[in-house]
Structure formats: C-alpha cells, structure tokens
Amino acid sequence: xxxxxxxxxxxxxxxxxxxxxxxxxxxxxxxxxxxxxxxxxxxxxxxxxxxxxxxxxxxxxxxxxxxxxxxxxxxxxxxxxxxxxxxxxxxxxxxxxxxxxxxxxxxxxxxxxxxxxxxxxxxxxxxxxxxxxxxxxxxxxxxxxxxxxxxxxxxxxxxxxxxxxxxxxxxxxxxxxxxxxxxxxxxxxxxxxxxxxxxxxxxxxxxxxxxxxxxxxxxx
Ligand SMILES: Cc1ncc(COP(=O)(O)O)c(C=O)c1O
Numbered sequence: 001x002x003x004x005x006x007x008x009x010x011x012x013x014x015x016x017x018x019x020x021x022x023x024x025x026x027x028x029x030x031x032x033x034x035x036x037x038x039x040x041x042x043x044x045x046x047x048x049x050x051x052x053x054x055x056x057x058x059x060x061x062x063x064x065x066x067x068x069x070x071x072x073x074x075x076x077x078x079x080x081x082x083x084x085x086x087x088x089x090x091x092x093x094x095x096x097x098x099x100x101x102x103x104x105x106x107x108x109x110x111x112x113x114x115x116x117x118x119x120x121x122x123x124x125x126x127x128x129x130x131x132x133x134x135x136x137x138x139x140x141x142x143x144x145x146x147x148x149x150x151x152x153x154x155x156x157x158x159x160x161x162x163x164x165x166x167x168x169x170x171x172x173x174x175x176x177x178x179x180x181x182x183x184x185x186x187x188x189x190x191x192x193x194x195x196x197x198x199x200x201x202x203x204x205x206x207x208x209x210x211x212x213x214x215x216x217x218x219x220x
Pocket of ligand 1: 037078
C-alpha cells in the first residue's frame, strides 16, 4: 500500500468540495501518494460555468499543502473536463411531429448519448445551416430507440427544424463514446477527427456483420 485515493463525484462546478475532500483522507494516515480523483465539471450548456483549471488546481494543491506531507506525490484523474468539449455529435432530423409539444426526432439518441437518460445531463443544440439564428420554436429532441426515456433534449429552442436538417449537439466528448451501446440492435456511430479544414475517420460506423460477429451457432 503506497497511497490513498479519493473521488468525490463528477461534473462538479465548484472548487470548494475538492478542497474539502483532502483533509479527511489525509487524516486517515500519512502516505507518499494521494490520488485526489476526478470530478472537475465541463461546460455543457450556456449556463454552465466550470471553474478554470488553475483555480481547481489551486484549491487542490492548497488543501494538500495544508494537510498532506510536503513531499507527497499528488495524482488527479481529470477526464470529462478535458474531453467533453472536444466532440460534437451530428444527427439528421428524421421526423418533426407537432402537437402540444413539438417533437424533433433524430437518427440517434440513447445509443450514442446515455448521459441524458442516466444522469439527466442537459445539452444545447442547433441546426447546422442556421447556427446564427437568434429565435426559434421550443421543441423536444428525441431519439430513434423506441424507448420513452430516449429524450435527448427537452424544451430547447431550434430555428425552424425540418426533416433532413443536420442537428449539432456539442460537448459530447465525454462518456458518450464510452457508453455507446447497441440498444435495440442499433449500430454504433463513427468518430471523425476534424482539424484545420480536414477530416479523418478514426472509428468506422458499426456494420450488421459487427452485430452478428459474436454469434457462433445459427443452427436450429
Ligand atoms: C475513480 C474515478 N476517477 C475519475 C473519474 C472521472 O471523473 P470525471 O467524470 O470528472 O472525468 C471517475 C468517474 O466518476 C471515477 O469514478
């Protein structure tokens, strides 16, 4: 045993809980290593104001200076805060159904983004051709997975969504790819890296053959 580890949670938008997590762990025993976990929040919505990395580190290191041995090694596990904003998911609008609520259905959903169903994570979205539109109607964006929980974004303003539009949902770089799944026989989506005007396929779209690849016996 060379150290202690603490992880207080994820998508934390305040530095205080990080600072407060150090003393109780340090009081348990002195070790050469303290792993202070992950948890720093990412900016998913216009309203999210995650702490700056410097402020997060100041809080952790400040608390560590106070409570753990001066020569102890500190480890952190930043994940979401580094990657969430690195990806945007593109969907095709496949249905617009008007009623007391306008539902905009897209060709993806909980198969590529489980964060909404599992954590109630809120996302923003915009129609790719009309990113600058300032007004729009209130709609609910839903997926194609045939589950009542397959809601991507409830009550968001979109500029005149029509069948065939591309819908961009930013901040999908964390947990979406790693939790992608084959719900209802869905094939997982590809990943494309884009930089300086060029695009590179890094994960190909899943095929029907992929879905059947583990079947070893088709005899009746
Ligand atoms: C032990 C541990 N370390 C790190 C993380 C990653 O945290 P984050 O969601 O901030 O990337 C998690 C996720 O909850 C975790 O359980």
